[in-house]
Amino acid sequence: MIYLDHAAATPMSDKVLASMRSYFAEDFFNPSAAYLPAKKVAADYEAAKATIAHAIGGKSHDLVITAGATEANNLALSSILYGGFRKSVTRGLSEVTTENEGANPATAGMSDPSRANAFLNPPILYLATEHDSVRRVAEHCGGEPIRVDRYGRIDLADLQAKITDSTELISVALVNGELGTIQPLSEIAAIIREVRLDRLRRGVRTKLLLHSDASQALTLLDVSVARLGVDLLTLNAAKIYGPKGVGALYVSHEVRLAPQIYGGGQEQGLRSGTENVPGVIGFATAVKEAKAHLNGNRKKYAHFREILLRNLRGCEIINRKHSLDNFVNICYNGIDGERLVFLLEEREIYVATGAACAASKGEKSHVLKALGLTDSEIAGSLRLTLGETNSEEQIIAAAKIINEVVTKEYERIQNG
Amino acid sequence: MIYLDHAAATPMSDKVLASMRSYFAEDFFNPSAAYLPAKKVAADYEAAKATIAHAIGGKSHDLVITAGATEANNLALSSILYGGFRKSVTRGLSEVTTENEGANPATAGMSDPSRANAFLNPPILYLATEHDSVRRVAEHCGGEPIRVDRYGRIDLADLQAKITDSTELISVALVNGELGTIQPLSEIAAIIREVRLDRLRRGVRTKLLLHSDASQALTLLDVSVARLGVDLLTLNAAKIYGPKGVGALYVSHEVRLAPQIYGGGQEQGLRSGTENVPGVIGFATAVKEAKAHLNGNRKKYAHFREILLRNLRGCEIINRKHSLDNFVNICYNGIDGERLVFLLEEREIYVATGAACAASKGEKSHVLKALGLTDSEIAGSLRLTLGETNSEEQIIAAAKIINEVVTKEYERIQNG
Numbered sequence: 001m002i003y004l005d006h007a008a009a010t011p012m013s014d015k016v017l018a019s020m021r022s023y024f025a026e027d028f029f030n031p032s033a034a035y036l037p038a039k040k041v042a043a044d045y046e047a048a049k050a051t052i053a054h055a056i057g058g059k060s061h062d063l064v065i066t067a068g069a070t071e072a073n074n075l076a077l078s079s080i081l082y083g084g085f086r087k088s089v090t091r092g093l094s095e096v097t098t099e100n101e102g103a104n105p106a107t108a109g110m111s112d113p114s115r116a117n118a119f120l121n122p123p124i125l126y127l128a129t130e131h132d133s134v135r136r137v138a139e140h141c142g143g144e145p146i147r148v149d150r151y152g153r154i155d156l157a158d159l160q161a162k163i164t165d166s167t168e169l170i171s172v173a174l175v176n177g178e179l180g181t182i183q184p185l186s187e188i189a190a191i192i193r194e195v196r197l198d199r200l201r202r203g204v205r206t207k208l209l210l211h212s213d214a215s216q217a218l219t220l221l222d223v224s225v226a227r228l229g230v231d232l233l234t235l236n237a238a239k240i241y242g243p244k245g246v247g248a249l250y251v252s253h254e255v256r257l258a259p260q261i262y263g264g265g266q267e268q269g270l271r272s273g274t275e276n277v278p279g280v281i282g283f284a285t286a287v288k289e290a291k292a293h294l295n296g297n298r299k300k301y302a303h304f305r306e307i308l309l310r311n312l313r314g315c316e317i318i319n320r321k322h323s324l325d326n327f328v329n330i331c332y333n334g335i336d337g338e339r340l341v342f343l344l345e346e347r348e349i350y351v352a353t354g355a356a357c358a359a360s361k362g363e364k365s366h367v368l369k370a371l372g373l374t375d376s377e378i379a380g381s382l383r384l385t386l387g388e389t390n391s392e393e394q395i396i397a398a399a400k401i402i403n404e405v406v407t408k409e410y411e412r413i414q415n416g
Numbered sequence: 417m418i419y420l421d422h423a424a425a426t427p428m429s430d431k432v433l434a435s436m437r438s439y440f441a442e443d444f445f446n447p448s449a450a451y452l453p454a455k456k457v458a459a460d461y462e463a464a465k466a467t468i469a470h471a472i473g474g475k476s477h478d479l480v481i482t483a484g485a486t487e488a489n490n491l492a493l494s495s496i497l498y499g500g501f502r503k504s505v506t507r508g509l510s511e512v513t514t515e516n517e518g519a520n521p522a523t524a525g526m527s528d529p530s531r532a533n534a535f536l537n538p539p540i541l542y543l544a545t546e547h548d549s550v551r552r553v554a555e556h557c558g559g560e561p562i563r564v565d566r567y568g569r570i571d572l573a574d575l576q577a578k579i580t581d582s583t584e585l586i587s588v589a590l591v592n593g594e595l596g597t598i599q600p601l602s603e604i605a606a607i608i609r610e611v612r613l614d615r616l617r618r619g620v621r622t623k624l625l626l627h628s629d630a631s632q633a634l635t636l637l638d639v640s641v642a643r644l645g646v647d648l649l650t651l652n653a654a655k656i657y658g659p660k661g662v663g664a665l666y667v668s669h670e671v672r673l674a675p676q677i678y679g680g681g682q683e684q685g686l687r688s689g690t691e692n693v694p695g696v697i698g699f700a701t702a703v704k705e706a707k708a709h710l711n712g713n714r715k716k717y718a719h720f721r722e723i724l725l726r727n728l729r730g731c732e733i734i735n736r737k738h739s740l741d742n743f744v745n746i747c748y749n750g751i752d753g754e755r756l757v758f759l760l761e762e763r764e765i766y767v768a769t770g771a772a773c774a775a776s777k778g779e780k781s782h783v784l785k786a787l788g789l790t791d792s793e794i795a796g797s798l799r800l801t802l803g804e805t806n807s808e809e810q811i812i813a814a815a816k817i818i819n820e821v822v823t824k825e826y827e828r829i830q831n832g
Contacts, residue, residue, distance in 0.1 A: 001453075008454075009446035009690070017440055024433055024659075030425035033768060034754065035761040037417075038424075067483030067661065070679040070689035133679030133688060140678075238690060243440075245483065245661055245692030260676060262556075263486040263549030272549060273486035274425070274654060276661030338450065345451040352449060 002349045002394045002401075006326065006387030007177055007216060012282070013241040013388070019285040020243065023278035031275050032264065045277050048284035049248075055287045056214075056233060056250060057224040064249045064257070064270045065280055069215040069236035070133040071260075072249035073171075075271070076211045076232040077137040079257045080123055080169050121166030127154055127173065128370035129181070131213060134171050135366070146172075148370050151321045152181035154188065163195055165204050173213040174223065174233075178354050178367040178383060179319045180327025182221070185212055189229025209255060215239050215247075218290040219387075220298055220324050231255050235287075237279070241388060242286030246279035301325035304386045304395045311399035314406055318371070318381060326386040331373070335380045335409055343405045349398055352383045418765045418810045418817075422742065422803030423593055423632060428698070429657040429804070435701040436659065439694040447691050448680065461693050464700035465664075471703045472630075472649060472666060473640040480665045480673070480686045481696055485631040485652035486549040487676075488665035489587075491687070492627045492648040493553040495673045496539050496585045537582030543570055543589065544786035545597070547629060550587050551782070562588075564786050567737045568597035570604065579611055581620050589629040590639065590649075594770050594783040594799060595735045596743025598637070601628055605645025625671060631655050631663075634706040635803075636714055636740050647671050651703075653695070657804060658702030662695035717741035720802045720811045727815035730822055734787070734797060742802040747789070751796045751825055759821045765814055768799045 023041070031042035050060040066072045124143035126134050129152055137143075144162055147155040154172060163170075170192065172183050192210050199206065210229060215236035217223050225233055233250040237243050251257055251270075263272030290297075302325045309317060309328065318329035332340070337353040344351055354365040368378045386395070439457070447458035466476040482488045540559035542550055545568055553559075560578055563571040570588060579586075586608065588599050608626050615622065626645060631652035633639050641649055649666040653659050667673055667686070679688030706713075718741040725733060725744065734745035748756065753769040760767055770781040784794045802811070 005446070005449060005451075008449050009444055011441040011444040014441070025427040025430070028425055028427040029766075030421070033421060033424050033766070034757045035421075035766045037766065067487070067692070068689045071483070071677050074677045074679070074688075131679065132681070133677075136678040136688075243694075244444075244690065245695050261487050261490045261549075262552040263490070263547065265548070272490075272552075273484045274660065276483070278659075279661050341450050350445075350449070350451045350453065 002398045003389045004349065004351045004384040004386065004398060006389070007180070007239070007383065007385035008352055009244075010239060010241045010387060011389060012243055013286065013289060015289060016242055016282045016285045020278040020282040023281055027277070031277060032266070041277055045275055045280055048280045051284040052235065052248060052280075052287050053250070055218070055223070055291050056235070057226050058250050061268065062250050062253060064251055064267045065275070066247045066249060066271060067245050067276075068238065068247040069131075069213060069234050070247075072234040072236075072247045073131070073133040073211075073213055074137055075249050075257070075260055076234065077124060077134065077141075077169065077171065078260050079232075079255070080141070080209075121164050123166055123168040124171065125159065125162055125167055125169075126171040127176075127183070129176050129178070129367040130171060130173055131177055131215075134173070134213060138171065145370075146170075148181075150371060151319060151323070152176055152179045152367070152371055153322050154183050156184075156187060156191065159188065160191060163191075163208075165199070165206055167195075167208055168206060169209045169211055171211040171213070173215075174228065175214065175216040175221070175324050176367065177213075177216050178365060179329055179371075180216070180324035180385070181319060182322055182324060183212075185210070185228040185230060192229070216324065218287060220294065220301065220326060222291075222294060225250055225252070237283035237286055240286045240290050243279045243282040246276060246283045248283070298325055301386050304390060304392065307392070307395050308384065308399055311396070311403070313403045314410070315382075316377070318368070318373070328384040328386070330382050330384070331377050332380040332382070332406055332409075333376055334413065335406065337379060337381050340382060340405065340409065343409065344402065347401050347405065349401055352385075353381060354383055418814045419805045420765065420767045420800040420802065420814060422805070423596070423655070423799065423801035424768055425660075426655060426657045426803055427805060428659055429702065429705060431705060432658055432698045432701045436694040436698040439697055443693070447693060448682070457693055461691055461696055464696045467700040468651065468664060468696075468703045469666070471634070471639070471707050472651070473642050474666050477684065478666050478669060480667055480683045481691070482663045482665060482687060483661050483692075484654065484663040485547075485629060485650050486663075488650040488652075488663045489547065489549040489627075489629055490553055491665050491673070491676055492650065493540065493550065493557075493585065493587065494676050495648075495671070496557070496625075537580050539582055539584040540587065541575065541578055541583055541585075542587040543592075543599070545592050545594070545783045546587060546589055547593055547631075550589070550629060554587065561786075562586075564597075566787060567735060567739070568592055568595045568783070568787055569738050570599050572600075572603060572607065575604065576607060579607075579624075581615070581622060583611075583624055584622060585625045585627055587627040587629070589631075590644065591630065591632040591637070591740050592783065593629075593632050594781060595745050595787075596632070596740035596801070597735060598738055598740060599628075601626070601644040601646060608645070632740065634703060636710065636717065636742060638707075638710060641666055641668070653699035653702055656702045656706050659695045659698040662692060662699045664699070714741055717802050720806060720808065723808070723811050724800065724815055727812070727819070729819045730826070732793070734784070734789070744800040744802070746798050746800070747793050748796040748798070748822055748825075749792055750829065751822065753795060753797050756798060756821065756825065759825065760818065763817050763821065765817055768801075769797060770799055 027041050029038035029041045049063050053060050053063050122142045122144040124138045126138040128145035147158040209231040211232035212230045213234040218240045231252040235248045237246040259270045266272050315330040315332050443457050445454035445457045465479050469476050469479050538558045538560040540554045542554040544561035563574040625647040627648035628646045629650040634656050647668040651664045653662040675686045731746040731748050
């Protein structure tokens with residue numbers, strides 16, 4: 001088996017599992033309980049949060065632990081929706097009901113463009129290539145997409161043109177989950193600082209926040225909230241060899257957030273529910289490991305990527321520039337990418353056509369569309385994402401097998 | 417160590433961990449991916465959901481997996497809040513913002529009784545003894561509490577008197593988390609059926625749903641959604657020797673629910689986010705185990721409870737009637753329960769004064785208040801909850817040590 005879909009899921013590392021072990025059945029206590037063993041668990045939990053926070057230059061109490069990046073993104077954007085300062089938006093979302101049965105309820109009532117247009121001054125700007133957990137919420141409050149260039153990089157002029165006095169939040173993923181495109185967040189933050197100064201001068205009191213989804217970033221980038229200039233940052237354990245179902249939202253101490261989930265008042269009242277102690281312990285271990293191997297990983301994946309790009313034949317490279325070293329997006333014009341996934345599966349090579357959650361619904365990638373690719377280019381695209389399970393031998397073998405399969409497929413089409 | 421706080425947290429069982437193991441690093445694939453190993457994982461995930469659903473007489477697609485009972489309760493109640501048919505309520509909640517810093521942000525702006533009174537016809541009725549994850553949300557939309565009797569059982573006459581044509585949801589936990597009180601849900605369901613028939617006759621189109629939090633129930637009760645007559649049922653893995661951070665909301669196919677978390681469209685669009693596969697596999701194992709040992713557990717804990725009640729001296733029993741066999745709530749009038757927790761901790765006996773999340777905030781138990789206990793009785797109360805980690809010898813030893821500690825404490829008070 002050669003697994004080339006590390007952007008969709010990563011196996012939990014041995015170190016992560018080892019660190020979690022004692023919290024399953026020995027140190028299983030509820031951190032809110034009053035006796036000593038429970039307080040020790042609470043202290044371990046806080047220490048783990050501190051480890052995660054320090055890795056991005058934050059403090060333990062800046063983190064709200066969530067069940068993953070999707071919840072963290074929703075929490076970040078809902079601070080605008082339900083923060084008490086935008087009634088019309090709240091009403092907009094409240095009209096969405098989803099049926100339990102019926103065709104594709106996920107998008108039921110969610111794609112009415114006329115509603116989005118009803119908001120003349122959208123409170124949220126988001127990159128056209130953002131994940132659905134940002135896009136769906138943003139679309140609903142009349143959020144406006146920002147354009148990207150041929151490589152998926154933000155069009156800064158478009159951003160500047162779209163910021164109005166109503167803009168409250170700008171959401172741009174540090175690394176795009178489908179292409180690996182790295183965004184120039186500090187340049188975006190500089191623009192935001194200018195806007196803030198200008199608002200201050202003119203007496204405009206609306207706040208402007210920068211949110212970024214950094215789910216894919218920690219294994220290959222040195223992430224610092226101060227350097228990036230973000231107010232809100234989403235993290236995800238499941239993409240960095242940590243446990244599934246755990247994520248976090250970094251919240252700058254200057255930001256007021258409205259909770260989405262109410263109850264026992266955990267996570268400073270911002271996200272209630274008994275703490276997932278083993279999950280957060282494992283998350284912290286994964287973050288530490290990522291930090292420790294940052295430089296080694298960068299070199300390794302740059303080398304692997306180089307091998308792939310040198311050896312793969314007959315394809316166009318989609319993300320030649322500005323992308324994370326472990327992302328290789330290619331396109332075989334005239335071939336059906338989904339068919340390639342199945343043909344490669346027979347050779348025990350596992351790749352994706354795009355993001356897993358979009359692919360499973362048979363939708364065309366909105367990310368590739370935003371890049372301006374033709375329908376035929378989109379249909380023929382593959383995403384190969386490298387990771388811990390790969391060796392140099394595997395990468396060489398994979399390139400060879402992909403070439404074989406593609407050649408056969410081109411022959412089949414020509415003879416058909 | 418004698419752990420008598422199984423209602424706060426349970427250790428994960430060996431069988432649960434064994435069932436999860438292969439999903440950490442081998443079958444780690446994203447269930448939404450297109451290749452065969454990922455599809456196998458997706459099938460295992462669905463099978464696990466089916467196991468959980470069957471245990472309560474439901475089907476796989478009736479379950480929405482959440483990160484725990486708190487999220488499930490919020491999702492159940494928010495279907496009323498954001499379901500598109502109660503704008504004023506949405507506005508009510510949107511006014512709540514919580515500061516990241518400052519004293520007790522969990523309750524900031526959440527306890528203004530005047531706001532609750534502003535709703536003359538509350539859409540939600542909830543038991544006065546419900547968990548904060550129901551109570552806080554219900555309070556905010558002007559939900560009205562239903563009275564309980566001396567043993568924490570619902571006052572059915574009070575319920576009947578409070579149902580109006582505006583009532584849309586009634587939330588009553590099957591087992592109270594602090595007292596173990598079992599509620600007569602099928603009697604409540606019978607009342608609801610009458611109301612529905614009456615509404616139908618009179619042409620009133622407002623729906624009326626029954627929600628129940630069954631977090632504590634599965635290890636000792638044979639839970640069937642049909643027999644209970646519920647439309648929405650909350651389950652929790654962490655209270656039944658399963659993994660932390662996993663729960664579910666059963667949603668009858670007749671109910672339309674509005675999602676709280678948007679994104680990739682998982683869980684039929686009702687709760688997005690990459691599936692926590694190991695968590696749900698472990699949850700299913702825990703549910704199977706609970707079902708398999710139901711009768712044995714009932715006998716065992718009834719016996720343990722009997723030993724405690726026979727041997728404990730100088731206390732009043734709070735939950736003599738209608739409570740789950742593993743709950744023993746007692747009260748030492750004139751003694752400080754919190755002090756008892758610490759004195760018992762020194763003897764390595766771990767007990768609680770009430771629910772962990774409430775106790776940690778130093779609040780007086782709203783559950784014991786609802787029972788009509790005096791402040792002094794509430795202050796002197798202890799909750800002992802029995803479970804898998806206990807043996808008969810432990811229970812006998814615990815009673816003896818508790819008696820010693822209490823005797824000394826009474827002497828100290830009399831001599832001081």
